[in-house]
Amino acid sequence: LSDKFQNIFNNLKKKGKLSEADVKAAMREVKMALLEADVNFKVVKDFVNAVKERAIGDEVMESLTPGQHVIKIVNEEMVALMGSDESELTFTTGGGPTIYMMVGLQGAGKTTTSAKLAGLLKKKGKKPLLVACDIYRPAAIKQLQVVGEQLSIPVFSMGNQNKPIDIAKAALEHGSKNHHDLIILDTAGRLHIDETMMDELIELKEVIKPKETLLVVDAMTGQDAVHVAELFNEKIGVDGVILTKLDGDTRGGAALSVKAVTQKPIKFAGMGEKLSDLEVFYPERMASRILGMGDVLTLIEKAQSNIDQKKASEMERKFRKAEFNFEDFLEQMQQLKSMGSLSDLMAMIPGMSAQMKNVQIDDKEMAKMEAMILSMTVEERNDPNVINVSRKNRIAAGSGNKIQDVNRFIKQFEQSKKMMKQMSGMMGKKGRRGGKG
């Protein structure tokens, strides 16, 4: 899916200004891409309409190209589609343990996710108990015991001769005796939804009254996952969805549709088979993953809020004329800093992170340079030529550096200026537009 989006956006990027026809054409492609990714039809329709309406009616921001502007809207709508204010787990307050009941089809990942979740919350200071309520699959109890052991989390089981509801009741008693503040019930699933399973789960829920019923669905099954979620929610009522196997899902269809169809938040994402592979679900991350643009969107946003266009073009003029001084340098550094660390910034540019692996961008070095400039007087910043030995000593002392550091820094700065001059001189001759040499 992300390849498709890259293509659509690349075409838009080439445009200077977007017409209504451009937006409509792009949205037709977005629609096709989403449908192919197995996103629910109605969700696609609403999504495309929402984006179209905003893109056509919107004033394009000054600092963005029209193409970037559409990317921004698509991204924001995707985040809205998947996001929710209720995506955090809730806990029972005041007496009694928090009980979560895991439900879902066979193979969705209930047992694995029960353990992963228990592990995650144990790290946050909870004392979890896992309960084996799946009495139908022969190896189900053993499986839970194995993962529980890996995490050093106790597992309560009573074999497969008792009804799930009796196991759950006994587990609650055992849990309170042993001061567990979190009880996670791993229930049985079927290959397909069937009445007996549903009735059993409904009864279990009524009697146990879990704080949350968490539905586990396999993201790789696309729209089927959404359909399953809809049915479970109708019959049993769920509080949140955990999307598993997102590591193997390249289409994003289930992630994009589940919340819109069921109105239930996606709370966690399973990202692999290892017990540590469970993450809080972040709609922003998922959207940029689906759009396949690294964190380029964050970059757009940051750039937008931080860089003053006028200042930037003034800076560029100075660069060209090599009039650049320490004062300008300081301003550039501070602007960069307000956008996060330089290495963070580089990492956000798609394709850049790989290339930058060998290049060290040293934020410490930047801080050092900044301190030296800050120790200079305005006169010194504007004209480094006035900096003599005694001034260098003062700058070194003021910035907590050695005089050699100050020397090296000024020398490097003068060298880069010289280089800039040569470069802009060459460009001037080539283009035959440079008035001065």
Ligand code: GDP
């Ligand atoms: P259950 O029948 O719902 O209890 O499902 P299981 O917990 O037994 O999981 C079924 C299979 O899916 C197992 O092989 C798991 O290792 C695998 N699985 C579960 N969650 C994930 C996930 O997030 N990513 C991947 N790649 N595999 C998963």
Ligand code: MG
């Ligand atoms: Mg299981």
